[in-house]
Structures are given as C-alpha cells and as structure tokens.
Amino acid sequence: MTLRGVESHGKFLCASRGSHESLVVIMRMRPPSRCYLVHYMRFFLHSLGCRLNEAELEDWARQLQGLGHQLAKDAEDADVMILNTCAVTAEAARKSRQMARRLRRHNPKARTVMTGCLATLAPPDAANELGVDLILPNSDKARLVELAMDHFGLPPTPVSAMEPGAETLFARGRQRAFVKIQDGCRYHCTFCIVTVARGEERSLSVREIISQINLLIENGVQEVVLTGVHVGGYGSDMDSDLHQLIAQILQQTDIPRLRLASVEPWDIPKNFFELYASNRLMPHLHLALQSGSDSVLQRMARRCKTDCFRDLVRTARETRNDFNITTDIIVGFPGESDDEWKQTLDFIKEIGFGDVHIFPYSARHGTAATRLPGRIPREITRQRTEQLHALASDLKINALQRQVGRQVPVLWEKRRDDGTDVGYTPSFFRVLRNKPDQPSLENRITDTHLRGVSPDGANLLGEAK
Numbered sequence: 001m002t003l004r005g006v007e008s009h010g011k012f013l014c015a016s017r018g019s020h021e022s023l024v025v026i027m028r029m030r031p032p033s034r035c036y037l038v039h040y041m042r043f044f045l046h047s048l049g050c051r052l053n054e055a056e057l058e059d060w061a062r063q064l065q066g067l068g069h070q071l072a073k074d075a076e077d078a079d080v081m082i083l084n085t086c087a088v089t090a091e092a093a094r095k096s097r098q099m100a101r102r103l104r105r106h107n108p109k110a111r112t113v114m115t116g117c118l119a120t121l122a123p124p125d126a127a128n129e130l131g132v133d134l135i136l137p138n139s140d141k142a143r144l145v146e147l148a149m150d151h152f153g154l155p156p157t158p159v160s161a162m163e164p165g166a167e168t169l170f171a172r173g174r175q176r177a178f179v180k181i182q183d184g185c186r187y188h189c190t191f192c193i194v195t196v197a198r199g200e201e202r203s204l205s206v207r208e209i210i211s212q213i214n215l216l217i218e219n220g221v222q223e224v225v226l227t228g229v230h231v232g233g234y235g236s237d238m239d240s241d242l243h244q245l246i247a248q249i250l251q252q253t254d255i256p257r258l259r260l261a262s263v264e265p266w267d268i269p270k271n272f273f274e275l276y277a278s279n280r281l282m283p284h285l286h287l288a289l290q291s292g293s294d295s296v297l298q299r300m301a302r303r304c305k306t307d308c309f310r311d312l313v314r315t316a317r318e319t320r321n322d323f324n325i326t327t328d329i330i331v332g333f334p335g336e337s338d339d340e341w342k343q344t345l346d347f348i349k350e351i352g353f354g355d356v357h358i359f360p361y362s363a364r365h366g367t368a369a370t371r372l373p374g375r376i377p378r379e380i381t382r383q384r385t386e387q388l389h390a391l392a393s394d395l396k397i398n399a400l401q402r403q404v405g406r407q408v409p410v411l412w413e414k415r416r417d418d419g420t421d422v423g424y425t426p427s428f429f430r431v432l433r434n435k436p437d438q439p440s441l442e443n444r445i446t447d448t449h450l451r452g453v454s455p456d457g458a459n460l461l462g463e464a465k
Contacts, residue, residue, distance in 0.1 A: 041154060042070045044078035044110070046103070048096050049086025051227040051261045053116060055178035056141055057084055063145045075106045080148065083132075085116035088194055089362035093118050097130060104131040113148050115141055117197035121366075138183075138198055175413040175443045176424075177221045178261070181209055181245065182228035186236065187264075189290075190301045190368035191330060191361065198229045201236050206248050213253045222411055222445060223257035223282075231260060232267030243269040250278050256445060257411060257426070262286040262328070265312050266304040273319040283320040284354075284428040287312065288328040292347025293340035296333055299372060306347055313351055322408075324399065324427035326355040331388060332381030333361050335374030341384055348391060354399040354429070356392035360385050397457040403429055403450050410448040410462060412441035423448075423462075431462040 043064050047053040060082065061071060072078040081103050085096035096118040103112060112132040119126075120137040127135050134151050136144055148154075184201040185194065213224050226246075228234065235241040242263075249258060259282040275281055287309065291297050294305045304312075316323045329344065348356065360381050363370045403425070410431050412423035419436020425448075432454060433441070441464060448462040 040069055041079045042072040042077055044072040044075045044081045044103075044107075045084075046075075046082070046099065047084040047116075048099060049084075049088060049092055049116070050229075051178050051225060052180060052183070052229060053084045053086060055180040055225075055227045057082075058178060059180065060145055067145070075103050075110070078107060078110050080111045080113065080152070080154075081107065082113045082115070082144070082148070085114060085118035087117040087121055087197060087364075088192075089359060090364065091362060093121075100130040100132055111148075111152050113144070115144060117194065120197045121193070175221070175411065176223045176225060176259075177216050178225045178227045179209060179212055179216075180204065180228060181226050182230065182234045185230040186233065187230070187303065188301060188368070190299065190372070191290075191333065191364070193364040193367055194229060196366050201230060201233050203234050203237050203240070205238075206240065206245055209245065210249060210252050213249060213255055217253060217255055220443060221255075222443060223259060224255050225259045225261055227261035230264060230267070232263045232265075232269075241269045242267075243272050243275065246275050246281065250275070250280060256280060257282055259428070260285060262288055264288060264304070265309055266302075268312065273315050276316075276319045276323075279426075282426045282428065283316075283323040284326070284426070285316060285323075286326045286328075289347075290328060290330050291333065291336075291340075292329075292344035293336075294343075296336055296340050296344070299335060299369075300330075300333065301368070310351070322406075322427050324354040324429065325351065326357070326428075327351075327353050328357045328359065329388060331358060331360050331384045332376040334369055334372035334376065336376055345387070345391060348388075348395070352398070353392070353395055354427070355396055356388065358385060358388050358392065393457065397453065400429060400453045400457070400460055403427070403460055404452055406450050407447055407465075408450065409445050410464070411445050412443065412464075415440040415442055421464075425450075425460070429460050430458070431460045433462050433464055 043061075045057050045061055047057045065071065075081055083096070083100055083103060085100070086092040087096065096116070100112070100114055111134070113134045113136060114127075114130065114132045115136040115138070117138065119135045120139070122135060127133070134148060136147060140147055182201060182203040184199045185192075186201050188195055209226075216224060232242055234245055246258070249255070258280055263285055265287045276283060289309060290300055290302060292306060297305055313325050316325060329348070361369075361376065408425045408427075410423040410425055412421045412433075415421050419434060421433040421435070421441045423431050423433070423441070425431060431448060431450065433448070447465040449465070450460050450462050452461045453459070454461055
C-alpha cells in the first residue's frame with residue numbers, strides 16, 4: 001500500500017483496485033499511541049418503486065455516511081452497490097430484475113446487494129440468475145448495512161467525525177426527505193402482493209421519528225414526507241395514530257413543510273383534517289381509490305366505497321381551498337364490465353383529481369385476484385388505459401390552470417443543466433422558473449407568482465419574488 005499524501009486530520013489517500021482511489025483513515029484511540037487503518041468504501045444506492053423504498057435508501061445512506069463511507073453518484077465508481085427493488089406489479093418486478101443485471105454490467109467488480117419486495121419474493125436461486133452477491137429480504141432491511149459488511153468481510157469502520165444527516169440527500173440531488181414511520185399492512189386487498197412482501201404492521205416510535213426529523217432540520221432540510229406501506233395505519237400496533245403523530249411533529253419540531261405519502265382513505269383518523277389549520281402541513285393527499293365502481297371495489301376487498309371517498313374529498317376541500325387530491329387507478333381488474341368502467345370514468349371526472357397514477361391490472365402470484373373469473377383481454381385494457389390517460393391529462397391541466405395567478409411559497413429543489421429551477425407548491429404542483437442568468441434558488445422557499453402553465457400541460461411557470 002502506498003500512501004500518497006497526508007492531511008492534518010489524519011486522512012491519507014492510497015491506491016486502490018482498478019482506477020479508483022479509496023480513502024484511508026488513521027483513527028487515534030486512547031492511549032494516543034494506538035491507531036489502526038480503516039478503508040472508506042464507495043456505496044452506490046438505487047431504489048425502484050415507492051417512497052418507502054426511497055426513505056429506506058436515505059436511512060442506509062445516513063448510516064453509511066455516519067460510518068465514514070462515501071456515496072458514489074455513479075454505479076461505475078462504487079465498491080458496493082445496493083438495489084432496493086419493487087414488485088408491486090409484474091412490470092415493476094421486471095424493471096427491478098433488469099436494473100440488477102444492468103448494475104452488474106456497469107460494474108462487474110463491485111459487490112451487489114439486492115433487497116426490497118422482489119428480493120423477498122424471489123426464489124432461492126435468484127442471486128445467480130440476476131448476478132447479485134447478496135439478497136436480503138425486507139425483514140432484514142433494518143440491519144442491511146451491518147449484514148452487508150459482515151457478508152462481504154468488510155472492515156469494521158468507526159464512527160467518523162461527520163454526523164449522519166442531510167448531506168446524503170443533497171449529495172443525491174434532493175431537498176425533500178422521506179421519513180419512514182411504519183412498515184407492513186394488516187389488510188389484504190385481493191390485487192396486492194405488498195402485504196406478503198412486507199408482512200404485518202410495525203410502527204416506529206414517535207420519539208424515533210421526531211429525532212430523525214430534528215436531525216434533518218439541523219442539516220438544512222425544509223420538507224419531510226411521512227411514508228410507509230400503510231401510512232394511515234400508523235400506531236395500530238401501539239397506543240397512537242396518525243393524528244397524534246402529526247400533532248406531535250408539529251409541536252416538537254420546526255420543520256417548515258410536512259407532507260404525507262399515499263394514504264388509504266379508510267384509515268384517516270377522526271378530526272384528522274383539523275390538523276390542516278397549520279400551514280406547515282401541506283394541503284395535498286394521495287388517496288388511493290383504485291376504482292370508481294363500488295362492485296369492483298368489493299371484488300378488490302377495498303374498505304372505502306365511493307360515497308365514503310366523496311365525503312373525504314369534500315371535507316378536505318372545505319378545510320383548505322387549495323387542497324389537491326391525487327389518486328391511483330387500476331385498469332382492467334378481473335370482471336370489470338363496460339358499465340363498471342364507465343362508472344369509474346364518471347367518478348374520476350366528478351372528483352376532479354389533480355393527478356392520476358394509472359396501473360393496468362397485473363396478476364401477481366399469491367394474491368386472491370388471480371383466482372377471480374373474467375380476465376380482461378389485453379387490448380381492452382390498453383384501450384381503457386389510453387382513455388384514462390387522456391382524461392387524467394385534461395384534469396391535470398384544469399387543476400394547474402386554477403393555480404394561475406396565485407402567489408404561493410415554492411420550495412425549489414434543484415436547478416437543471418439549462419438553468420431552470422424546479423420546485424413544488426404546498427399543493428404539490430411542480431413549478432418551473434427559467435432564469436439561467438440569476439443564482440440558483442435550490443433549497444430555498446420563496447413567494448412565487450404562478451404566471452401560467454407550461455406548453456406540455458405538465459407544470460406551472462413561476463416568477464420568484
């Protein structure tokens with residue numbers, strides 16, 4: 001090993017395998033005469049699927065950073081690659097397998113860890129098939145860093161001088177932090193494989209969550225998104241609920257903006273919308289509807305029918321006139337008749353969603369829906385999907401146009417290469433500001449005049465004050 005230089009705080013650069021360099025640290029222990037060498041490894045982290053996967057990725061990044069390791073922006077520069085997979089649909093599972101193989105091609109010398117829902121559902125020989133070194137199921141995610149270090153025989157790295165915080169987010173180009181509040185789901189919707197992959201509900205303590213949020217605030221994070229498999233079920237395994245959690249976060253932290261990830265509509269606690277009296281709780285909910293037909297919802301084993309959903313939306317919009325409701329819709333669920341499909345389209349028009357995430361039905365082995373009769377032909381599903389895309393596009397344009405002329409606080413998250421700043425309103429509408437001759441607004445909240453809708457109908461155009 002050849003040491004190439006030394007700095008006053010005891011760091012040396014040394015040659016490593018390939019064309020890369022690894023950071024080596026001399027850590028002085030008590031007594032001062034004792035010391036040892038520790039390698040800093042480069043980790044590349046990648047996630048597919050839900051915001052919960054992103055939150056878990058951020059947690060591992062903070063752990064690794066706290067241990068003194070580095071984050072690689074590109075897979076080619078990594079010593080270890082960690083892939084957090086998704087399997088919510090057959091297409092998501094295909095993309096996860098494809099990404100695992102792609103990472104191996106890009107960096108065949110790196111060690112590769114695959115975790116997430118695909119890893120949990122994968123057969124025993126999946127590691128060889130996908131070319132990964134280690135598969136860890138969701139049940140091992142809490143110990144992923146420890147287990148990976150042990151499996152690969154990596155040296156035990158002492159805690160560095162750097163506190164794990166928001167640096168991991170900023171290094172990955174993100175100003176919005178996802179905080180995991182729970183995992184698992186106690187319900188069994190007939191189409192969903194996630195209950196199998198994630199297991200029973202487990203909530204993090206209020207103390208843990210608030211501690212994590214306060215650490216993020218100390219490191220400059222302006223917005224936190226609470227996420228989980230079943231966010232509305234928070235506290236079901238202990239004496240708490242989502243209302244209590246949010247109230248305590250607002251009381252015990254100074255986070256400027258608090259937001260929720262997807263919430264199942266039937267588990268919203270009583271008096272929940274009273275919380276939105278605080279302008280720090282962002283007026284946006286992603287309420288997963290899945291179908292606008294009550295008979296289809298029954299076959300899905302969904303616990304909220306259209307009347308209940310309608311009442312929730314009405315209450316939200318009465319609470320805040322800028323409340324944005326977005327949703328998920330499954331197209332072509334088994335037995336979905338033409339009349340049921342029309343009911344869905346009519347209900348979507350009635351609600352006037354700000355955005356619709358569209359999923360052609362995907363049969364998942366191990367779910368009850370695979371045993372239902374009336375499989376919808378692929379061509380009909382395709383036609384209905386196109387129909388819904390057109391409707392959703394019109395609804396989104398209408399929602400954006402209703403924002404034009406307003407002045408709202410926008411959190412600017414990044415600057416593109418062309419000098420365009422990209423940010424989000426409290427209602428979670430994306431705003432573009434193209435001022436390449438002016439300083440970047442990254443990670444700032446500014447009052448912004450919404451002057452129009454972009455030509456593609458996907459964004460708002462803003463002028464920051």
